[in-house]
Amino acid sequence: MAFKTFLFSLATLPLVNSETVLGVYIFHRHGDRTPKALAPTNLTALGADEVFQSGTYYRSKYISSNASTPIHGLSNDIAVPSQLNVISPSDSVLQSSALAFLQGIYPPAGSNSVSILANKSEVVAPLDGYQYIPISTSSVTASSANSENSEWLQGGSGCGNAVVSSNNYLSSSEYLSLLSSTKSFYTDLLPVYNATFSASQATFKNAYTIFDLVNVATIHNQTISDSQLLTNETLFQLRTLADNHEWNLAYNSSDPIRAIAGATLAAQIVQQLNATLNKKGSTPVSIQFGAYASFMSFFGLAQLEKVSADFTGVVDYASSIAFELVTNATNVSTANYPSTNDVSVRFYMANGTAAVNAPKIYPLFGQTETTISWSTFTNEMNKFAIGDTTSWCAACGNTTGICATSASTSGADGGSTAAQTKSGNGVTLPVAGVIGALVTLVVILGVEGLVYALAGLKLVKKSTLAAAAAAGTGVTAAGAAAGAKA
Known part of the structure; x- marks a missing residue:
């Protein structure tokens, strides 16, 4: 009887989770805002709270000392800038959303933000130790050092074939019928x-x-x-x-160039996750803020409408998708970092702030499995990802501006760095800058x-x-x- 009781007590113990989360890439929409038709558009107090609460959720999942699925090697309370790669276009609503989200990820440090000087006096950091986390931006202004690269990184302002594709819809029988x-x-x-x-x-x-x-x-x-x-x-x-x-x-x-936003976002995702693996987790967290159009075009390219027709709708304010790198390898460390053969990827989606609508796991690429190998993930993503200037120019049919420069550079050395699109682990990091997320939105403007x-x-x-x-x-x-x- 005692032995049976012992067995029962063992059965009620929580299972040991041998899985390790190596990193995550989060793509996030801004929070509630004023209407675009009544410019200037601004993030509201409600919107700031939505993205802050979402950041708080992701902190509880990945970052805090008692996180449900902690990311290996990630600082719990004090933000280490080198561990975070945060990106947002130069847009006030998106930038403000990113700032609010980051305060949920790493809230004020409190007593950890006090400095004791040589004269033994104490200095308390402002705002109870508000943590200043850098946000990378890309600009298309002429004054930007990377303005030419940013044209394609922002993606949609000059993609000729994408404009033609959208025009095709606006002259289609379906559109005219609904009109x-x-x-x-x-x-x-x-x-x-x-x-x-x-x-x-x-x-x-x-x-x-x-x-x-x-x-x-x-x-x-x-x-x-x-x-x-x-x-x-x-x-x-x-x-x-x-x-x-x-x-x-x-x-x-039937016309994938229309989804140029999703194609460039896909490249960004693979590049950053690949960097996490190549650098053995030194930068395990990537966060990017962008527009709903990028969500939609990526959903289409990743065949998520086959999972549910709900994926064909515009995502709610503060929605997010997350790509999680996981491994079952044991004793993970910098010296004993798992090979890509031991790494898998999961995809999560939260429609609306994650604090209210917890992210759910979904299968990608028309598959049934929700946890797929790194090689399968990169192979499927690379079927539609556009991750360098040369590929973007070819897909868009552009020959002027950055595309003229890219073609000239490529011809001069027989294969420029801009033309590098794939390595053994997927898409390589592009030339200066990062892929923005307002691609399709700007196509619509044109x-x-x-x-x-x-x-x-x-x-x-x-x-x-x-x-x-x-x-x-x-x-x-x-x-x-x-x-x-x-």
Whole structure:
């Protein structure tokens, strides 16, 4: 009897987790903000709190001394800049979001931030030891030292073939059908937004910016003009139409150049994770902030719409995806670092702030396994990743600007460093700079001549368009089917 009791006590003990997390790459959207249609756009207090809470979640998962899945060798309480690679485009909303997120990752150091001087006096750091974590930026301004590289790193402002691809959608039968069938729907809602959009602008062409304006109002305005028009069904249709519009501009399975944002993001992910492995975990954490368009185009390229049609919707504010490097090798150390053959990758997605909607694990590339080998991961990513200037120029069909310089350099030495795209472990680190995340968004700017807003909403299945049509909201079933297949 005593032996049985002993066995039972062993069975109730927690299992020892032999797995080690070697590093992580997090791609994050900004928090709640003011509408893009009413510039200048600013991060709100709600938005700052959303990304801060998300950072707090990731701290509890990867960083704190009692983290659920701690990253090997990562400092728990005091940020070590060399261990973190943080990137954000030169955009005030994204930069502010990154700052708030980092304070969740590494909160003020408190008593650890006191310095005792030679005269024995004490100096307390400002803001209870606020930790200053560097954020790398890339700029496309002429004054930038890397402005030419940044043109493709930011990615979309000059990608000719991507612009053509988006134009193809705007002249497609699917788009024209929805433009026509939803005309009365948007016109009927003019009393809600006629202070911002004219009658001629109130169409499916501006589906996202109209939704963005209304969505922000429903969050922040205690009273909305003609609120009786904004029924739950109407708000649902505004959101679903915006999803349909943005998905088709961000990705098309038969024309992958449209997903240039996801292609450059994929290269960035592989490059940084590869650097973590090559440097034996000296920089185990990479964090990048970017726009929803990059999420959508990456989802398409990674075949995540096969997992759920929800992946074809615009991600909510403060959403994030994470790529986790793990190994079952034992006694991990710098001197005994696992080989890439012993490393695997997992993909997580949180729609909305991770503190509320904890990241869920999903399979990539149409596979069934959620934990895949490093070699499989890099091979699949490299099928669509664009990680150097030469490849970007070739894909975009560009021959001027940075592309002219790249072609000249490549021809001079028979194979420039810019042309290096792959190594034994995947895509190599590119020339100066990092890949930005606003690629598809800028393509949309060039196509439509309108600033599309960086906003958020909950993921919505395109199959619900048909249901909306049946309810008499003006969306055609044909349009719904087309949206589900895109």
